[in-house]
Amino acid sequence: MKPVIIGRSSSHFTRIARIFAEESRVEYDFHILRDMMSPKPEDYGGNPALKIPVLKTPSGSWFGALNVSRELWRQSSHKPDVSWPEDLTEPVSANAQELVLQSMATEVTLIMSRVSGGTENGAHQDKMRLSLGNMLGWLDENAASALNVLPAGREVSFLEVSLYCLVKHLEFREVLPTAPYTALTEFCQRFGTRASCAATVFRFDT
Numbered sequence: 001m002k003p004v005i006i007g008r009s010s011s012h013f014t015r016i017a018r019i020f021a022e023e024s025r026v027e028y029d030f031h032i033l034r035d036m037m038s039p040k041p042e043d044y045g046g047n048p049a050l051k052i053p054v055l056k057t058p059s060g061s062w063f064g065a066l067n068v069s070r071e072l073w074r075q076s077s078h079k080p081d082v083s084w085p086e087d088l089t090e091p092v093s094a095n096a097q098e099l100v101l102q103s104m105a106t107e108v109t110l111i112m113s114r115v116s117g118g119t120e121n122g123a124h125q126d127k128m129r130l131s132l133g134n135m136l137g138w139l140d141e142n143a144a145s146a147l148n149v150l151p152a153g154r155e156v157s158f159l160e161v162s163l164y165c166l167v168k169h170l171e172f173r174e175v176l177p178t179a180p181y182t183a184l185t186e187f188c189q190r191f192g193t194r195a196s197c198a199a200t201v202f203r204f205d206t
Contacts, residue, residue: 001058002027002029003075004028004029004031004055004057005017005021005029005030005031005053005068006053007030008032008033008052009032009200009203010205011053012107012168013051013052013065013165015165015200015202016053016069016161016162016165017053017065017068017069017072018030018196019161019197019200020068020161020196022199023156024072024075024076026075026076032205034205036115038050045063046061047061051064053068055067055068066085066158069158069161070084080156081155081156082154083150083151083156083157083158084157085097085158087151088159092146092149093147093150095142096142096146096159097158100162100166102131103132103136103139103166104165106128106131107166107169107173107175110125110128110129111173111175129176132176133176136170136178137181139181140183143183143187146159147159147160147187163187164191167185167188168188
């Protein structure tokens, strides 16, 4: 029985999980969550947080991109050499991982406010956009240093995958122009040559 990833092709958190499935060479079925506004946990694989991705396996369900990525790696016979967040022992790399995840969450809040018909203006939205811009600026300035301290023998890292998915999603959803962030753009050009990235391109599910 193949594991099942529940998510959306337009979701950066889902794409992290799918890239790890590709990198780990684990075959999976992809079930698309059609209604992002659904209030039913069963539509999210039982996740009470009503969020994606979720991985369903015979042993149970795994909630969230990091949990899902870890379990896909455990199910892999290939077992690539992965650098996980707990391996980030330098401030620059640990802070980069934190800001990537904070940026992803902030972006989701801004997008959901837009698509649900909420106001796009106001002090809170302005602060979130400022925060997002500040975080991208810090990541652009520090990405090279953060990546340089990753283990040299790794095949892939959660930091690289999540950073790639964040920047490409900002472009895809037109939340924030990424062209000014030259270091991040160059990183995405390099990392995006991987087969796992080509197999998981962002698109809107129909």
